[in-house]
Amino acid sequence: MCGIVGLFLKDKKLEPQLGAMLSTMLGTMCERGPDSAGFAIYGDAHKGKTKITVQSATPSADFANLTSLIKSETGAAAEIAVKSTHAVLTVPSDKADAVCEAIRAKHPSIRIMGVGENIEIYKEVGYPTDVAKQFDLVHMTGSHAIGHTRMATESAVTTLGAHPFSTGPDQCLVHNGSLSNHNSVRRLLKRDGMTFETENDTEVAAAYLTWRMKQGLNLGDALNKSLDDLDGFFNFVVGTKNGFGVIRDPIACKPAVMAETDEYVAFGSEYRALVNLPGIDKARVWEPEPATVYFWER
Amino acid sequence: MRTIDLATTPLRALNEDLHRQKDGANEAKWEVLNPRGAHAVAAGVDAPISVDVKGSVGYYCAGMNKKAAITVHGSAGPGVAENMMSGKVVIKGDASQYAGATGRGGLLVIEGNASSRCGISMKGIDIIVKGNIGHMSAFMAQSGSLVVLGDAGDALGDSIYEAKLFVRGKVKSLGADCIEKEMRPEHHEALGKLLEQAGFTGVKSSEFKRYGSARKLYNFNIDNADAY
Known part of the structure; x- marks a missing residue:
């Protein structure tokens, strides 16, 4: 249905x-x-910034130090807004691809839900x-x-x-x-x-x-x-x-x-x-x- | 008149109340407020009462109707008057897909447009649509009449049996085994009566074309064996 x-x-x-x-x-x-x-x-949209919506089954462990890890892995200064199992990372647009790559490579328990200047995506079982x-x-x-x-x-x-x-x-x-x-x-x-x-x-x-x-x-x-x-x-x-x-x-x-x-x-x-x-x-x-x-x- | 407000009364209470009405019911006029797209509003009524639904409804409104006159002052979702047995159902707005499906009797009047599969597998119901109808309408229609004052979509009357289709406007395409047929005096007379019952004055039966079965699919034809 x-x-x-x-x-x-x-x-x-x-x-x-x-x-x-x-x-x-x-x-x-x-x-x-x-x-x-x-x-x-x-x-x-915020000029020059891209939003990456991410999800984790263990958000408190995964999101706690995520911005500092991203900084050391990619050099990008990210801001994070956590909403339950999801978080929106706001990063400089020219670093967005590098941040996504780093998440996929080094944070296997974090999933990328969506990327864009405006979009945020939230979805869960329930x-x-x-x-x-x-x-x-x-x-x-x-x-x-x-x-x-x-x-x-x-x-x-x-x-x-x-x-x-x-x-x-x-x-x-x-x-x-x-x-x-x-x-x-x-x-x-x-x-x-x-x-x-x-x-x-x-x-x-x-x-x-x-x-x-x-x-x-x-x-x-x-x-x-x-x-x-x-x-x-x-x-x-x-x-x-x-x-x-x-x-x-x-x-x-x-x-x-x-x-x-x-x-x-x-x-x-x-x-x-x-x-x-x-x-x-x-x-x-x-x-x-x-x-x-x-x-x-x- | 009984007025039932679905903003405060559960739908099941309304339908149970309506199902309690029998022949000779003293509550002959009913009004339903705030349907707000609810499903199965006034489905299964079996009494000569009138029900006025003030707003748009969802799936299966007036399904299986017997004897009642049900008017929806709004639009109807899928399957309105599905399997109607008798009585009259009027939709002041549009009807979604498979309006009047499998209906065995009674009159369904849609004053707006009907979408796809209108009158699918109809078995004796008469359906009159003031606007247009969508694709695959009157699919496998067995008996009864489908009257369309506007246009019909693709594959009208596919695999039709003995239902009569009257269309005033354009037919986008005819389905398998459906052909245009001659309007004989008895068809003008029957169509005229239906238009009158629906209250569509100023429309002449001569403005319509009739469509029906070529009767080529009734029996298995050995020449088609390779197709299976």
């Missing part, structure tokens, strides 16, 4: 409430995905409202956010198997459905230098879009290409640094509802996810068409 919620703000005045709004939306989709939950939130509380989603702010509640079908219930998946800077993807050709697409992408952390089908979809965007396509064109190359059932909701995209496969049996006002664009697996949004009674509410790309940029 799985539940998806997404919110892309057009009106900056709502930005302080982004986390609270997404948290309420996520809470309505618990029944669709009680296994695990996650969300990506696009906050403020009931969605508990996961949202664990990371204090309600107090987060930003321009757009995507959340997911997972009922696992294609791979194990683990932190890394939860959504969103991030395979490129400031990119993330959540998925409702299952892909049938993910193994062959994964092999193709691996040959082209993409790396994978899991056996999960959704990670392949995320990496596929990253790969297409590396070829110079914008999000909309990359999503259009996915209709030719990915086989299976899917509703994808995708975030980039300044964009928000939605696509459904041509069969479109996974549910989707969207709403748009002058203040926001919102996505929900069901209308229940949208009912608490401000002005929903006056919003344009519609079911996205199959095999049709929807995307917004700011």
